[in-house]
Amino acid sequence: MRNCRGCSGESEKDPYLKAGLSKETIEKTLKHPCYNKNAHDNARIHLPVAPVCNIKCAFCNRKFDCQNESRPGVTSNLLTPEKAFETFEYYNSKVENLTVMGIAGPGDALANFEETKRTIQLIKEKHPDVAICLSTNGLLLPQYAVELKELGITHLTVTINAVDPSIGEKIYDHIDYNGKRIVGREASEILLHNQLEGLEILKNLDVMCKVNIVAIKGVNDFHVKEIVEKVKSLGVTLTNIMSLIPVKGTAFENHESLTSEELKKLRKDCDTLVTQMFHCRQCRADAVGKLSHDISQEAI
Ligand code: CLF
Ligand code: SF4
DSSP: OBOOHHHHOHHHHOTTOOTTOBHHHHHHHHTOTTTOTTOTTOEEEEOOOBOOOSEEETTOOTTSOOTTSSOTTOOOOOOOHHHHHHHHHHHHHHSTTEEEEEEOOBSOGGGGHHHHHHHHHHHHHHOTTSEEEEEEOSTTHHHHHHHHHHHTOOEEEEEOOOSSHHHHHHHEEEEEETTEEEEHHHHHHHHHHHHHHHHHHHTTTTOEEEEEEEEOTTTTGGGHHHHHHHHHTTTOOEEEEEEOOOOTTSTTTTOOOOOHHHHHHHHHHHHTTSEEOSOOOOOOTTOEEETTEEOTTSOO
């Protein structure tokens, strides 16, 4: 049975929740350390099963993890779905309160759909209570949104860095779509169209959606509020603004980042529209543990 904002009572207590979620998804959201800042004692694990990416962000160096949801300049080891399942089992026996499994790269979760799907199936079958969380650039979201819901995902992040293709074309070099490489304004238009259509489909599918935004000084930072307003109109109740961290070997390698004060101000300004994440750690694609204490590189 689906709960509305009024009858669940939870959304009023916690603005991180969106209307129309089932009781089960609300419970999983309350135990999700990214979606609920109070869930700091809950842990998440990222399973890096998605190596390929189907777009090219100008700030991304593909030697490293996807920057739209990860710490720049970090490389994660790749896993097959079976190995990922073993890894989950291992950490689940060692880490308390492991309530979320996320796929956040190192490329795009949906550009590697078979691996993503198999991994979800393996975890879901044995651990139905674990929240399944994905992050994506959204290019393939309209194609897979319904299937993702059927597979049991409860949380999904789409990174949207522009809702105006004339700004988007400065951020996205190309997309690989339907067997073709598309560049320039057209690439940005298709990407945006699919990101918004994907969110529209998920609006009524009992999936808690978040939008990540990489703010780039002088390129899209002045446009972030418009992005937040647009996704709000599609039912998104949580956004996560991150500052670009320039990476060597990219067009933005010498670009100035937002200062922490500028980022805080941007988040505060946008917080009046949609609840903002202030506690993102820009994790690795193979992160494990609480947000405040990543143990992926520790021997346990
Ligand atoms: Fe991972 Fe992302 Fe799911 Fe969280 S991270 S896929 S929503 S389980 Fe969280 Fe890490 Fe920030 Fe991402 S702190 S980078 S927002
Ligand atoms: Fe890189 Fe992620 Fe952009 Fe793909 S979506 S190009 S992996 S930052």
